[in-house]
Amino acid sequence: DALAAAIVAEAERRGVAIELIRNGSRGLLWLEPLVEVGTAAGRVGYANLSAADVPALFDANWLDGGAHPSGIGLVDALPYLARQQRLTFARIGLTDPLSIDDYLKHDGLAGLKNALSLDGGTACELLIESGLRGRGGAAFPAGIKWRTVRQASATQKYIVCNADEGDSGTFSDRLIMESDPYCLIEGMIIAGIATGATLGYIYVRSEYPHAIAALETAIERAREAGWLGEHVLGSAHAFDLHVAKGAGSYVCGEETALLESLEGKRGVVRAKPPLPALAGLFGQPTVINNVITLATAPVIFARGAAFYRDYGMGRSRGTLPFQLAGNIRHGGLVELAFGVTLRELLFDYGGGTASGRPARAAQV
Numbered sequence: 001d002a003l004a005a006a007i008v009a010e011a012e013r014r015g016v017a018i019e020l021i022r023n024g025s026r027g028l029l030w031l032e033p034l035v036e037v038g039t040a041a042g043r044v045g046y047a048n049l050s051a052a053d054v055p056a057l058f059d060a061n062w063l064d065g066g067a068h069p070s071g072i073g074l075v076d077a078l079p080y081l082a083r084q085q086r087l088t089f090a091r092i093g094l095t096d097p098l099s100i101d102d103y104l105k106h107d108g109l110a111g112l113k114n115a116l117s118l119d120g121g122t123a124c125e126l127l128i129e130s131g132l133r134g135r136g137g138a139a140f141p142a143g144i145k146w147r148t149v150r151q152a153s154a155t156q157k158y159i160v161c162n163a164d165e166g167d168s169g170t171f172s173d174r175l176i177m178e179s180d181p182y183c184l185i186e187g188m189i190i191a192g193i194a195t196g197a198t199l200g201y202i203y204v205r206s207e208y209p210h211a212i213a214a215l216e217t218a219i220e221r222a223r224e225a226g227w228l229g230e231h232v233l234g235s236a237h238a239f240d241l242h243v244a245k246g247a248g249s250y251v252c253g254e255e256t257a258l259l260e261s262l263e264g265k266r267g268v269v270r271a272k273p274p275l276p277a278l279a280g281l282f283g284q285p286t287v288i289n290n291v292i293t294l295a296t297a298p299v300i301f302a303r304g305a306a307f308y309r310d311y312g313m314g315r316s317r318g319t320l321p322f323q324l325a326g327n328i329r330h331g332g333l334v335e336l337a338f339g340v341t342l343r344e345l346l347f348d349y350g351g352g353t354a355s356g357r358p359a360r361a362a363q364v
Contacts, residue, residue: 003049005051010058014058023179024097024179024180025092027089028047028078029332031047034048035049042074044065045078046062056068057070087308087311088295097181097182098181100221108183111299125143125147127194127297130305130308132293133315133317136289145289148275149195149196149286156199156284157197157286158282159195159200161203161288161290161294162255162289163204164253165208169326172333174208174211176292176295177291185215185228189228192237193232193237193239197239197286201241201242203246215243216243223240247261254269296318312338318337322340324350
């Protein structure tokens with residue numbers, strides 16, 4: 001906030017007209033605070049800035065990409081970014097997270113519009129064909145879960161997003177919610193259309209106040225734009241969405257404990273069977289997926305099952321976000337196709353240990 005205020009103040013003092021956009025993180029966490037300047041050549045980055053750096057940046061003609069010790073050149077050309085396969089995270093850092101216009105300019109709603117042209121059964125089969133598995137611990141095929149809920153007989157069905165991200169060093173869910181909330185919203189609407197569910201909940205841990213605020217604002221704007229409500233984008237499909245705040249219990253990351261908490265009870269694990277897909281929230285058929293699973297649905301429905309399935313190897317199709325944290329030089333987020341090695345992640349992308357000492361262990 002101080003850096004943004006300093007940029008605006010310095011521009012006004014010099015009589016320079018600028019448009020300042022507060023975008024989400026690019027996942028280049030070791031370079032933040034990072035400012036990108038739009039030039040004729042592309043977006044030029046200036047890294048690790050503070051408010052005290054601003055006058056010198058203007059002196060260096062940074063608005064035209066001028067040279068400065070903090071300059072890192074064209075951000076998209078950085079090897080860390082250029083070698084990634086960003087599908088789910090394609091928009092993060094490029095857009096104003098809460099701007100519907102920005103979202104639409106970057107292929108937003110393409111997946112939802114395609115989903116609206118399909119019947120629910122076909123939509124579920126498309127997801128199965130893509131090979132998308134849940135991005136939680138069990139890696140259960142997402143399309144089979146959706147199909148099970150679709151085939152269940154009930155007057156009310158639910159879509160629940162497990163955003164109770166509590167494992168040490170993880171932040172990919174938060175990055176989506178704060179930097180591209182409309183992607184998650186679109187994915188949940190697609191899930192609702194495919195399964196016949198008309199109501200969704202995003203269960204977010206209370207330690208994520210910025211993510212909660214971003215989601216609540218984005219949901220309200222999506223509702224005003226006609227994405228949510230009785231007629232999704234003017235269609236016969238109904239779907240609405242709400243944010244639920246978790247109370248900070250680690251066990252609520254388990255899907256049935258999450259459902260108990262969402263129902264206003266103690267967050268304790270339920271016995272299975274029945275599975276949530278048959279008797280979940282309030283005893284009704286419920287899809288429970290995590291943030292990354294649901295946020296990946298839009299790109300699959302926009303570009304096709306075969307496109308997504310081309311990434312990855314074996315039974316693991318598509319891409320996965322890897323979060324690099326701890327004693328590592330280049331901490332941040334990397335989205336790559338399945339098949340990358342741990343050595344590639346830690347050294348080719350992470351740059352090795354920040355301390356310069358040999359790596360002894362890595363928690364995966």
